[in-house]
Amino acid sequence: MNEQQAIQLLKKGDIGGLDFLVCAHQVKAVRVAYLITRDSGLAEDIVQDAFVHAFFAIHGFDETRSFEPWFLRSVVNASVKLIQKSARQVQVGGDADESVFAELVAKAESVESQVESIQVQHQIWDAMQMLSPRQRAVIVQRYFLEMSETEMAEKSDTAAGTIKWLLNAARERLRRLLERSER
Amino acid sequence: MKDNRMKHALESIARRGVPDDIDLRAHITAKL
Numbered sequence: 275m276n277e278q279q280a281i282q283l284l285k286k287g288d289i290g291g292l293d294f295l296v297c298a299h300q301v302k303a304v305r306v307a308y309l310i311t312r313d314s315g316l317a318e319d320i321v322q323d324a325f326v327h328a329f330f331a332i333h334g335f336d337e338t339r340s341f342e343p344w345f346l347r348s349v350v351n352a353s354v355k356l357i358q359k360s361a362r363q364v365q366v367g368g369d370a371d372e373s374v375f376a377e378l379v380a381k382a383e384s385v386e387s388q389v390e391s392i393q394v395q396h397q398i399w400d401a402m403q404m405l406s407p408r409q410r411a412v413i414v415q416r417y418f419l420e421m422s423e424t425e426m427a428e429k430s431d432t433a434a435g436t437i438k439w440l441l442n443a444a445r446e447r448l449r450r451l452l453e454r455s456e457r
Numbered sequence: 458m459k460d461n462r463m464k465h466a467l468e469s470i471a472r473r474g475v476p477d478d479i480d481l482r483a484h485i486t487a488k489l
Contacts, residue, residue, distance in 0.1 A: 293482060300481050305471035314474050325485045395466045417463040
């Protein structure tokens with residue numbers, strides 16, 4: 275069975291089609307949700323619900339297109355919405371972001387090969403928590419999913435300028451860390 | 458290169474948080 279056949283089965287109400295799609299996409303989808311929510315249990319719940327939604331919404335899906343971008347869009351949007359609603363979410367402004375990344379850069383200067391090290395990965399992970407949910411989502415879309423800004427705007431029904439602004443606000447600080455670590 | 462390094466860092470973080478062998482099928486079926 276291939277993906278197109280699985281979608282055709284699913285459109286006929288055959289759950290075997292969903293089984294194929296879950297096996298093919300669950301790990302990447304949960305990782306995307308995890309990078310945004312920072313909670314693996316929550317990420318699994320989000321992806322379970324996204325597959326349930328896909329089961330009922332599959333009739334509106336154009337099966338000539340790839341399933342993954344359509345599905346991951348719903349996972350990203352659900353993750354952002356859930357985190358935005360969470361009382362635990364810590365929102366910080368640009369100044370606070372700046373200080374966090376300035377600290378990261380300072381640490382990066384002191385040790386070589388920082389980006390590959392688990393320690394700096396933890397620092398990046400911690401720094402991402404300080405970004406807004408939407409900023410975090412665009413970082414995941416750009417770097418983990420390797421989407422272009424144009425694709426990100428199309429998939430999220432957001433103006434390209436907004437995506438560019440969101441991405442630049444988070445990316446430039448991360449890039450400073452990466453550039454310093456290469457020296 | 459810088460983009461690749463960021464991707465590598467995020468992939469490593471994601472792999473540590475979410476193992477390769479997760480299986481959501483039973484949970485999803487229960488929700489249908």
